[in-house]
Amino acid sequence: MSVSLCPLAPTYPADPTTPTPETLAYSFTLPAALASPALARAATREVLKAHDLYDMLDPALQAVGELTAIAAQFTEASDFYLSLRYRAGTLRVIVYDSHPRHTQPHLAAACDTRRRAALRVLACVCRACDGAWGFGESREPGGGTRMWTRLPRANAAAYGAGAP
Known part of the structure; x- marks a missing residue:
């Protein structure tokens, strides 16, 4: 009789690549609850810091807070979706809620x-x-509403620095 052992999972080395602004791409599903905007801002703060986008913190956190607060208020589902992307020098924030047109x-x-x-x-x-x-109107399956903002880094950094 032969005894079979389960195979060991392969060992992968940790990725030594440091996150950069260009690699920022995150999505979150959040509950439609009063606490969600605070959770979204906290997660966004850590994501921006990890990707060396400290200079965008103030306007980005304000935008995320506003969009998620409205989504939590308008959605008819138990949750909503937040997407953060950084491309071509611009932070893109998209929030989907289930409120139909x-x-x-x-x-x-x-x-x-x-x-x-x-x-x-x-x-x-x-x-x-x-x-x-x-x-x-959301183009995603299931419909609903898509809210979005684009914040160019150069101008957002000036906003965060208190420039007029």
């Missing part, structure tokens, strides 16, 4: 007005950083 035009306009008003601070941050923001 209304089919009745007046209701859709009222809902858009409510969401836009809730994102006033984000609009100010983006304007100060020469960034962009918006929201619309």
Whole structure:
């Protein structure tokens, strides 16, 4: 009778590559709860630090906090999705919530007005950083709403430094 041993898992050396801004690509699923914006800001803070993007902390954390607070308020599901990407000198933050686009035009306009008003601070941050923001119907499976912002690093760094 032969005794068989389970194979050992292969040993992989730790990746010695230091994270850089260009390798920043993270996604989080967060519960639709009041604590989620704080969790999202804490995770974003650590991600930006790990990727040597300290100079973007202030506007990025403000943007993430605003977008996740609105998603937690609007979503009809038990969770929502946050994506952080850095490409071509720009931090991209995208949040998906499950709130569908209304089919009745007046209701859709009222809902858009409510969401836009809730994102006033984000609009100010983006304007100060020469960034962009918006929201619309999600192209992802399951529908819902996609909110996003783009923050160019050079201008976001000036914002964080308190430059006018």
